[in-house]
Amino acid sequence: MNNETIKKITSQRLFLPIFCLILVLLVNVITTPNFFSISIRDGVLYGYIIDIINRASELVILAIGMTLVVSASAGTDISVGAIMAVSAAVCCNILSGGERAVTEYASPLIVGFLAAIIVGVLIGCFNGFLVAKLNIQPMVATLIMFTAGRGIAQLITDGQITYVRVDSYRLLGASFDGIPIPTPFIVAVVMVAFTALLLSKTALGMYIQSVGINKKASSFIGIKSIFIIFLTYAYCGFCSGLSGLIASSRIYSADANNIGLNMELDAILAVAIGGNSLAGGKFSIAGSVIGAYTIQALTTTLYAMHVSSDQVPVYKAIVVVIIVALQSPGFARWRKSLAKKKSMNITQKEAA
């Protein structure tokens, strides 16, 4: 009975990703006793845990888009970081009216936000067109925006950091008065909920999975495979544009060189850590979200443990290898065979 419940829990799809996240967090119980303490400072929640859920927000949003892209097209969108830079550049440039540093909006905030999101979606559509319609390998297709994106952002901002020093511009990356929860976290939660609803209340989630499993067969039963793939890239562009805005609001500026730098790799990693297959098909948004939080938890943990900067990448790599290996099919097989041996031993003993 007891054994069965354990089995039930461990066989859950999300068991391993959650297990890994808890493992990373547990390390802190030993090394940093105050890691889990949360207090309120200046009307905002304050603590390492809050840092994790706050800082991971951009990655969570990117991971949502990336999961859908991976599922539908069995490929990755490596341009998400560059799209973030472009959307931030567009937004700040509109708000500053072309100046390099302003303390007043040149145009309404909403215009900047909308333009940034629209640019993100447009770039996503461009990627989607290349992948879905022209059938270009996703990595090659998105490589174009990966290389060109930052250049475009540089052109928009004239190669300099554009500052928008208006308090209301910082709200998206900080917190609203009277609300103790950081805004990025709220946005991330809303995005996850919205996407989950969209996928479960419509047939979209199923369509994406079926296209990912077999594009041709899906076409035969009447699913517009090309359109579905296109849609996932457009949605990924939307997610990237949004997280670009958050990243930009955090530093109230557009830094074309650094916003979203290397984020595409983290987003792909989040999808993988979440137990999703990069070969497409079945997917779990929740898994990717947990993956994203795991990555940020790892970074924050390493800071809290005072690991010196030049060694951080090594520790990160070790943990990631362990997490990915734990979830690999090879490991699963080994575990199964181990369990079998055990049960055989038990039956043998009982027989004796």
Next chain:
Amino acid sequence: MKKRVLSIIAMLAMTVSMAACSSPSAPTPEDGEGDDTNVSSEAGDLITVGYAQVGAESDWRTANTESFKSTFTEENGYKLIFDDAQQKQENQIKAIRSFIQQDVDYIVVAPVVETGWETVLEEAKEAGIPVILSDRMMQVSDDELYVAWVGGNFVKEGETCGEWLAKYLEENGRGSEEINMVTIQGTIGASAQVGRTEGFNNILTQHDNWKMLDMQSGEFTQAKGQEVMESFLKSYDDIDVVICENDNEAFGAIDAIKAAGKTCGPDGDIIVVGFDSVKAAFESMIAGDLNATFECNPLHGPRVAEIIQKLEAGESVDKIQYVDESYFDTSMDLETILPERAY
């Protein structure tokens, strides 16, 4: 068909990225480089200087160019022949040869790369034209091929920072107090990070009451600087000083400090300093958030002019010459300095 489309797209991508990479407007060679072959006779008693610049890839570089153009003016007794090599060594070699042909009095080079200069420097030596290097070094077998090198010194910047801090603490009556510090380092391995860390460490070891609690990399960005500072603030209750290895990291650190309900700047709990002295750093100091910023000076022109004057007078000059890199803190009249900043 598919392949063709792909190749067209690849071409497009290359064009776009090339367009994006090329600098907005490369300044054209000034003062008619080709048409007057005998500049020195035409220029009378002006000293003719040829400057082979790297290009115009950054604000820092643009400021460097401006520094030469504003120093070597006719009013100051110079004639400057400026050449923009657009990041290509062959262009620079061509420019140096053309300087030799024009029989200039001095050649100044900011080399794109360190190696491959022997031949052209020999030519300059044979023509009897002294060569002065700016910014980056050259690796040549014979040091005599150039007269002097002028450039910045990251280690010195770090030391200046340490010395400033010692003085500042002394002035505030905290000279013998226990001072807790953290450093937000630059991108690990970058020469600016290595030099500044080393320089500050040289001063740190001289003070027994200074305690470096932690060092983490903020990768020279504001976002990372903020993230690292958030973590520092949770690990250590009593931080007195934050050393940020560039100004952008300092901006992030300041935001994190404020978010944690603490104050910084000259009137605050935590002393924050940065490096580079970009314009935004002045705005931050005026706002009372940043204490000081230590310059990475692109204005090499005046120092090169000084060397030339010494050579004209027949004096000998030091081979390695670091430019004066000053610092700016909140005790200065920043409102008047800010509009004059070139970068």
